[in-house]
Amino acid sequence: MGFSGLKSHSTRTQFKMFIQWAFLISSATLISAGSISISERIVGGQPANISEVPWQVSLLKRGKHDCGAVIFSDDIVLTAAHCVLSNNLKKYSVRVGSSIANQGGQVVQIASIKRHDKYLKIFGSSFNDIAVIRLKTKLQLGDSVRPIPLADSAPAGGTPALVSGWGAIKHKGVNSKTLLKTTVNIVDRNVCGKSYKFMTQDMICAAAPGKDSCQGDSGGPLVVDGKLVGIVSNGKGCARPFYPGIYANVAVLKPWIEDNIKSLMYESK
Numbered sequence: 001m002g003f004s005g006l007k008s009h010s011t012r013t014q015f016k017m018f019i020q021w022a023f024l025i026s027s028a029t030l031i032s033a034g035s036i037s038i039s040e041r042i043v044g045g046q047p048a049n050i051s052e053v054p055w056q057v058s059l060l061k062r063g064k065h066d067c068g069a070v071i072f073s074d075d076i077v078l079t080a081a082h083c084v085l086s087n088n089l090k091k092y093s094v095r096v097g098s099s100i101a102n103q104g105g106q107v108v109q110i111a112s113i114k115r116h117d118k119y120l121k122i123f124g125s126s127f128n129d130i131a132v133i134r135l136k137t138k139l140q141l142g143d144s145v146r147p148i149p150l151a152d153s154a155p156a157g158g159t160p161a162l163v164s165g166w167g168a169i170k171h172k173g174v175n176s177k178t179l180l181k182t183t184v185n186i187v188d189r190n191v192c193g194k195s196y197k198f199m200t201q202d203m204i205c206a207a208a209p210g211k212d213s214c215q216g217d218s219g220g221p222l223v224v225d226g227k228l229v230g231i232v233s234n235g236k237g238c239a240r241p242f243y244p245g246i247y248a249n250v251a252v253l254k255p256w257i258e259d260n261i262k263s264l265m266y267e268s269k
Contacts, residue, residue, distance in 0.1 A: 045164075045182025045211060050099040053164045053181060055148035055228070058095040058102075059083055059219055065101045065175065068165040068220025069094060070228055071147045074138040076261055079219035080231055080248065081119040081131045089113065094135065097144040099179040101166040106145065109136040112267065114260045116253070125198040129233040129248045132257060134264040151227040151251045154204050157188030161206050161224045163232065163245075167217030171238040175216040184208040186224075187244045195236070195243050201252050204230050207244035214238035222247045 050056060057069035057077050067083035077094055084092060089110050098105030116128040139145055155161065164181040168174060184206040192205035206222060213220065213232045222230030230247030237243060250257070 045180045048099065048164055048179045048181035050097060050105070050144045050179060053162070053179070053221070053223075054097075054142075054144050054146035055221060055223075056096075056164050056179065057220075058098070058166060060093045060095055060102075060107070061091055063093070063102075065095075065166050065216065067216070067218045068167070068232060069133070070219075070221045070231065071096065071139065071145065072132075072150075072257075072261065073147050074141055075135045076264070077133045077135065078228075078231060078257065079131050079133060080126070080129045080233055081115040082121060082126055082129055082233075083219040084113050084115060084131050084133070092133075094133070096139055097142070101175065101177050101179075106140060108139060110134070111136045112264055114264055116256060123198050124234075124236075125196065125203075125246075126234050127198075127200055128202050128253070128256075130202075130231060130253050130257065132260050132264060134268060148221065148223065148226070148228045150254050150257065151224065151229040152254070154249055154251045155186045155224045155229055157186055157191070159186040159224055160184075161186055161222050161229060163206070163213050163217070163220065163222050165213060165217035165220040165232065167220075167232075168214040168238065171214065171240070173214070182208070182211045184211050184213075184222075184245065186229075192244050192246075196246065202249050203233070204247050204249040205244035206230065206247060207239075209241075210239055212239035212245050 055071045058065045059067040059069040069077045069079035092110045095107050111134045115131040118128045120127045187205040193199045217232045220232045233246045235245040
């Protein structure tokens with residue numbers, strides 16, 4: 001994720017936002033940071049075994065990791081619309097069940113993709129950034145390959161959330177070869193709206209000091225209490241103060257997701 005071109009805040013506004021952020025996320029940050037050394041607090045977090053986040057998918061483009069994705073069922077995965085803009089399905093495949101990028105696990109080809117019909121990237125923001133993918137063959141489910149249920153409502157500001165992926169460890173950096181995870185915290189919409197001019201209900205924000213999803217994590221999962229609450233979408237830089245990560249709001253987009261999964265399954269019959 002990451003984009004540029006947004007205007008900077010004044011020093012007074014930044015200070016005010018810092019106080020709001022500190023209040024919202026301080027308790028969760030203290031809990032999550034207690035067992036993590038400074039050297040481990042890279043953007044994207046600390047190494048994770050795929051069995052800890054078995055819903056995590058690596059979306060491949062021409063055989064190489066390009067984005068994240070999430071297992072919905074044994075033949076459906078979800079990702080960000082901006083990760084699958086090409087209509088050439090042969091470009092894409094998915095890898096599941098592996099903690100290492102570009103090796104191991106199961107690799108499955110894609111049968112069809114449905115991007116949100118109102119997906120739009122404009123003014124540096126991605127609206128309705130969601131897509132559903134039907135796989136050509138069913139995944140072999142197990143301890144390292146498992147679907148995740150969708151959230152029915154967005155968590156309150158300050159709620160800890162888990163994000164994972166093989167994305168860059170810093171803004172415009174190289175992707176991680178090892179699966180990483182970190183804990184961020186849901187940011188209240190009103191606070192996030194002060195950082196980003198164009199915020200809509202299909203977006204949800206999350207942040208923590210020194211922690212964030214980054215380029216290459218797009219399409220991956222934001223999880224609270226074992227449910228998918230967000231899909232990594234975009235943001236200004238990575239782990240940049242006053243600019244939370246932006247995620248597709250799964251609870252708001254859930255009706256579209258379910259309707260279009262049914263549509264893809266009907267088309268396959």
